[in-house]
C-alpha cells in the first residue's frame with residue numbers, strides 16, 4: 001500500500017529530505033500566489049501563468065535529473081528517496097502548464113487540437129508532455145513491479161529525449177534574449193554528458209579529474225552553441241561572437257556560468273572524496 005504522507009519515508013519516519021523536496025515542489029505555487037496582485041494586473045495573466053508553469057516544469061525536470069549524479073558526487077545515497085516525488089511533481093507542473101494553455105484558448109478543445117497540430121513548438125511540447133505523462137503513470141510501485149526492473153529502467157531512459165524536446169520547445173518560443181535558455185541547455189548538457197561519460201568509462205562514479213574535464217568540455221560546447229546560434233540568427237561569423245566571451249562589460253556569457261557550475265560540482269566531489277577517507281568506516285559487527 002503506497003502512503004500519501006509524502007513527508008514520511010518508507011518506514012513511516014518523518015523525513016527532512018522529503019520535507020525539503022515538498023517545499024521545493026510547492027515553492028512555484030506559493031510564489032504565484034504571492035505574486036497574484038502583479039499577475040492579475042498584468043497584460044495577460046493567463047499567459048504569465050503559462051510561462052511560470054512551463055519554466056518550473058523545466059527547472060524541476062533538471063532537479064530530478066540531477067538526483068543521480070548528486071547522490072554519487074555528494075556521497076548521499078538517500079537522495080534517491082525523493083527522485084520519484086520530484087519526477088511526479090514535475091509532471092504536475094506540466095499538467096498545469098497544459099491546463100492553463102487550454103484555459104487561455106477559452107476551453108475551445110477544437111482550437112487547442114488545431115493549434116497543437118499546426119505549430120511546431122506546440123507539437124514538440126506536446127510530445128514531451130505525453131512522455132512525462134507516461135513516466136508519471138508508470139512511477140507507482142505496482143507499475144514498477146508489473147514492468148520489471150529492466151523494462152522500467154529502459155522506459156524511464158526516455159527522460160533524456162523528453163528533456164531534449166522540452167529544451168527545443170523552450171528555445172522555439174523564446175522571442176528575444178536567449179541567454180537564459182542557453183544557460184539552462186548547458187546545465188542539461190552537463191547532466192546528460194555526465195551519464196554518457198559514466199557509461200563510456202563503465203563506472204558508477206566519475207573521478208574528480210573526469211568531472212573537471214566534463215565541466216570544461218560542456219562549457220566549451222555552450223560557448224560554441226551560443227556562437228553558432230547567434231551567427232546563424234544575425235548572419236555574422238561565430239568567431240566574432242566567440243571573441244566577445246571575454247568582454248564582461250556586455251555581460252557574463254552563459255558558457256562562464258556553466259563552467260562555474262561544473263567546477264563547483266568537481267570541487268564538491270574533491271571535498272567529499274577527502275572527507276569520506278577521513279571518516280572511519282563502521283567496523284563489521286563480529287559474529288556471535
Ligand code: HEM
Pocket residue numbers: 047050051052054055056057058094097098101116122125126127128129132166169170173
Ligand atoms: C514537458 C512539456 C513542456 C515543457 C517542459 C514546457 C516548457 C515551457 C517553457 C520553459 C516555456 C517558457 C517559459 C518562460 O518563458 O520562462 C514554455 C512556454 C509555453 N508553452 Fe510549454 N512546455 C511543455 C509543454 C507544452 C504544451 C503541451 C503546450 C501546449 C499545448 C505548451 C504551450 C506553451 C505556450 C503557449 C508557451 C508560451 C508561448 C508564448 O507565450 O509565446 N507547452 N513552455
